[in-house]
Amino acid sequence: MSTSTTDPVTMAAQSAPASEDPALRAARRERRxxxxxxxxALLAALGLWEFLVRYNEIPHYLIPAPSLIAKTLWTDGPSxxxxxxxxxxxxxxxxxxxxxxGVALGMVFALSRTIEMSLxxxxxxxxxxxxxxxxPLILIYVDSTFAALLICAWIVxxxxxxxxxxIGMRSADHNLRDLFTLYGATKWQRLRYLLIPSALxxxxxxxxxxxxxxxxxxxxxxxxxxxxxxxxxxxxxILESSFRNEIPRMFAALLLVSMLGIAIFLATSWLSRAVLGxxxxxxxxxxx
Amino acid sequence: MPLDTTAKSPVQGAAQIEMSHVFKRFDNGTLALQDxxxxxxxxxxxxxxxxxxxxKSTALRMISGLLAPSSGxxxxxxxxxxxxxxxxxxxxxxxxxxxxxxxxxxxxxYLPLKLRGLSRKQAEAQVTEALxxxxxxxxxxxxxxxxxxxxxMRVSIARAMVTRPKLLLMDEPFxxxxxxxxxxxxNDVLNLWRRNGLTVIFVTHSVFESVYxxxxxxxxxxxxxxxxxxxxxxxxxxxxxxYRTTPEYAETCRLVSDALEGTMDDVDLNH
Ligand SMILES: Nc1ncnc2c1ncn2[C@@H]1O[C@H](COP(=O)(O)OP(=O)(O)O)[C@@H](O)[C@H]1O
Ligand SMILES: [Mg+2]
Numbered sequence: 001m002s003t004s005t006t007d008p009v010t011m012a013a014q015s016a017p018a019s020e021d022p023a024l025r026a027a028r029r030e031r032r033x034x035x036x037x038x039x040x041a042l043l044a045a046l047g048l049w050e051f052l053v054r055y056n057e058i059p060h061y062l063i064p065a066p067s068l069i070a071k072t073l074w075t076d077g078p079s080x081x082x083x084x085x086x087x088x089x090x091x092x093x094x095x096x097x098x099x100x101x102g103v104a105l106g107m108v109f110a111l112s113r114t115i116e117m118s119l120x121x122x123x124x125x126x127x128x129x130x131x132x133x134x135x136p137l138i139l140i141y142v143d144s145t146f147a148a149l150l151i152c153a154w155i156v157x158x159x160x161x162x163x164x165x166x167i168g169m170r171s172a173d174h175n176l177r178d179l180f181t182l183y184g185a186t187k188w189q190r191l192r193y194l195l196i197p198s199a200l201x202x203x204x205x206x207x208x209x210x211x212x213x214x215x216x217x218x219x220x221x222x223x224x225x226x227x228x229x230x231x232x233x234x235x236x237x238i239l240e241s242s243f244r245n246e247i248p249r250m251f252a253a254l255l256l257v258s259m260l261g262i263a264i265f266l267a268t269s270w271l272s273r274a275v276l277g278x279x280x281x282x283x284x285x286x287x288x
Numbered sequence: 289m290p291l292d293t294t295a296k297s298p299v300q301g302a303a304q305i306e307m308s309h310v311f312k313r314f315d316n317g318t319l320a321l322q323d324x325x326x327x328x329x330x331x332x333x334x335x336x337x338x339x340x341x342x343x344k345s346t347a348l349r350m351i352s353g354l355l356a357p358s359s360g361x362x363x364x365x366x367x368x369x370x371x372x373x374x375x376x377x378x379x380x381x382x383x384x385x386x387x388x389x390x391x392x393x394x395x396x397x398y399l400p401l402k403l404r405g406l407s408r409k410q411a412e413a414q415v416t417e418a419l420x421x422x423x424x425x426x427x428x429x430x431x432x433x434x435x436x437x438x439x440x441m442r443v444s445i446a447r448a449m450v451t452r453p454k455l456l457l458m459d460e461p462f463x464x465x466x467x468x469x470x471x472x473x474x475n476d477v478l479n480l481w482r483r484n485g486l487t488v489i490f491v492t493h494s495v496f497e498s499v500y501x502x503x504x505x506x507x508x509x510x511x512x513x514x515x516x517x518x519x520x521x522x523x524x525x526x527x528x529x530x531y532r533t534t535p536e537y538a539e540t541c542r543l544v545s546d547a548l549e550g551t552m553d554d555v556d557l558n559h
Contacts, residue, residue, distance in 0.1 A: 175386040179353050182370070182380055183403045183451075193402070197390045279390045279431055 001208035019223030054059070064248040069255065072248040080237065080249075084256045087218055087233035090146070094153035095214040102158050102210075103203070106165025110195065127159040131217055135224035144223055149233075157214040164208065168199030201280045205273040211264040220259060233261075303486050304330045304455065305351060310360035312513075313348050319512040320346040324360070326515065328357065330454070333481055333488045333524055335498035337548060338533045339523075342523035343513025344491040345490040348457050351489065352380050365454065379448035381458040385440035387447075393419070394428035397447045405452075418450040422476060438469035442476070449480065459491045464472075474500055477531065483524060494546060499540045500532060507544070517547045 046066045052058075053065040060068055073080065105123075109116040135152045142148040180190050222235035232240075232253050234253045241249040276283040306329040321343040323336040328334055336344045348386040349355040350362055353370015364378065378399075387396045397418055401411040402469050419425045432440055441461060448456060458477070462470040476502060481488050492498050498505050503524040507517035521540060531537050 173386065175384060176388065178343045178349075178382075179380065179386060179399075180403070181354060182352060182378070183400045185403045189403055194388075195398070197388065200390070279433065284433070 013260070021285060058120055059272070061245055061247050063180065068248050069202055069251045073252040076252060080234075080252060080256060083232060083237045083253070084260065087215075087222075087257070088260060090149055090153060090218040090222075090233060091215045091264070092093055094150050094218060095157050095211060096171055097150070098157035098161055098210055098214065099207070101154070102161025102206070103165050106162045106199075107169060107195075108190075109162070109166040110169035110199075113126050123162055126155050131156050134223050139225055147223045148196075149218060149225060151275060153214050153217030156217030156220075157210040160206040160209045160213065164202040169195045170203030171202065172198035201276055201282060204268075204276060205282075208265070208272060210269045211268045212261060215257075215261050215264060245281050296552065298457055304328055304365060305359070305489075306363045307347075307351070308361045308364060310347075310357045312343070312350065312355070313358045321350075321357075322514045323510040324513075324515055326518075327550070328487060328489055329491065330521065331485060333490065333501060333503045335502040336489065336491045336508060337495065337505050338497045338508030338513075339493060339510055339548075339552065342506060342508040342510035342551075345459050346513065348380075348459050348489060348491055352378055352481075354380075366515055375497070377451070377454040379451060379453040379456050381441075381444055381456070381461045382464055383449050383460045385432070385437075385444040387440060387443055391431075392428065393430050393432070393435070393443050396432065396443055397450050400447060400451045404486055414450055418446040421445045421449055421480065436469075438473060441465065441469075441473060445473075445476070445480070447449065449484075452484070453489060456486050456488045458488065460493065461490075462497070463493070464487075470497070470546065471529070471532075477501065478524075478527065495531075495541055495545050499537065499544055505544055507547045507551065516551050519544065520545065 007156065050067060052067050053063055064072075105119070111122070131152050135148075137144070138151050139148045142151065176194055176198075178192075180194055185193070201239050218233065219235040222233050223239065226236065226239065234257050237253045238257075241247070241253065273283050303327070307324050307326040310321060310324040311319070313319050317477065324347060326341075326347075331512075336347060337358060338344055344388045346355065350357050351364060351369055353364075387393075388399070391399070394415055398411050399417045400407065402408075415431065416425065416428070419428060422445050424439065424442055424446065427435065427439070427443075432443065435443065446462070447520070460551065462473050477488070477490075480486065488501075490498070490501060499521065501524070502521055504521060505517075505519045506515055508514065514553075522536070
């Protein structure tokens with residue numbers, strides 16, 4: 001009995017990788033590549049940058065090497081981080097208020113055509129007027145700089161949420177509406193079980209846009225405000241460094257701004273997938 | 289001669305639906321229904337048969353209370369349409385399954401009971417029973433997108449049956465399905481009708497489907513939408529798949545077909 005010498009446990013262990021579903025392995029490989037490839041590309045770009053700056057001996061006040069930016073980020077870290085925290089607060093607060101205002105008004109719009117007709121022009125005016133053009137006025141009329149910045153960022157983020165919520169609530173399937181009528185649904189039930197779920201995909205799409213816009217609004221408003229306030233955000237750090245010709249610090253602050261943008265993008269994308277992933281076409285992963 | 293186009297239906301229950309001199313003109317001027325008179329008794333299986341645009345859906349929507357007639361009277365179970373007990377004892381099955389894509393099969397079927405204020409726990413037995421009725425007991429946790437067209441339609445039927453309605457209104461429910469699935473669902477609906485003592489109004493443009501299912505076929509014609517024939521069919525309670533191959537079925541189909549043909553003279557093909 002030669003086979004009796006083979007331990008069944010080691011046999012199972014040996015055959016496990018071979019018997020693994022190749023499709024599953026391919027999927028895992030694909031997932032790893034999706035993270036790995038951008039990282040490699042990014043590192044290569046940074047390496048090239050570093051090399052070109054050193055090779056051509058470009059002075060750091062023109063284009064700093066990545067290593068210098070990293071060093072600046074480290075030495076100026078505490079003060080830059082407190083500025084970043086200011087911008088984060090501004091962005092998230094304005095986004096939160098834009099969600100509350102946009103959703104509330106969007107629902108009212110969806111439920112009443114009259115109110116929509118009367119108020120929609122105001123929303124459009126707010127949307128089409130560039131925020132840089134309104135910001136100086138707001139800064140004059142509003143005492144608190146933070147509140148003024150908040151209003152600017154809010155204006156930018158508000159509109160996509162408003163319009164998508166209103167469209168989304170109207171997009172509810174007509175037969176389903178009839179069904180709710182047949183079963184004598186109350187206004188509240190119709191809102192809760194039909195209109196809100198129907199609007200969710202539209203809202204999520206708006207949230208992804210509004211997240212980025214809130215950051216843009218916060219940065220732009222701060223540029224307009226200049227370095228007036230004491231507790232200032234990343235935008236005024238960029239301005240300030242530019243006056244002092246501290247280019248590495250500008251890059252470091254810029255890096256933090258874009259990392260913030262990426263974080264917001266990832267968070268809203270993740271949320272959208274978490275909420276819609278099990279049913280909506282936009283987030284379903286198709287097999288094959 | 290099994291057919292008598294003037295005879296009353298063989299079922300002699302109480303009148304459940306009365307339509308008298310019903311007209312419907314839409315705001316754009318279309319006369320969708322002209323002077324419709326129809327009495328349907330409890331337990332009948334009535335098909336509304338006719339080419340597209342002859343007002344079948346309009347008639348059904350008025351019976352359900354979703355649409356008000358321009359003039360004339362409709363009563364359902366002695367009430368104005370849609371004004372019965374909350375949600376009525378009337379159920380509607382649309383041409384599309386009309387399921388909520390964000391909800392599981394169970395939650396879709398639970399919906400009518402949820403709207404009546406029943407908790408999930410209170411409703412569970414009833415929902416499960418309705419799912420068993422259509423053979424989908426194992427699929428309660430699936431989402432609609434994971435089901436085939438026929439299964440989605442079954443969920444839609446289960447949702448209609450979960451309230452134990454007295455009257456089931458179906459608007460071309462199987463028109464979008466393949467023939468084999470349609471035959472299967474035809475049998476399912478016949479079984480539901482027989483077992484539950486339902487009254488069914490079934491809108492279709494298929495002669496074969498109407499003859500297979502109904503105890504009575506109401507033939508309609510377009511422009512303006514109106515009833516042109518009202519035909520009682522031979523005993524509908526004992527039919528099974530075998531019935532489709534009998535000469536009796538073929539003969540009835542021919543008669544209904546001829547009646548329908550007569551309405552088509554003025555149909556304009558550019559429609
Ligand atoms: N909401 C509406 N507004 C205007 N015309 C309509 C409306 N609904 C249906 N119609 C018209 O009424 C006629 C009958 O429609 P319908 O009842 O849907 O016919 P069927 O279901 O038999 O195909 C058609 O000419 C159609 O165009
Ligand atoms: Mg129709």
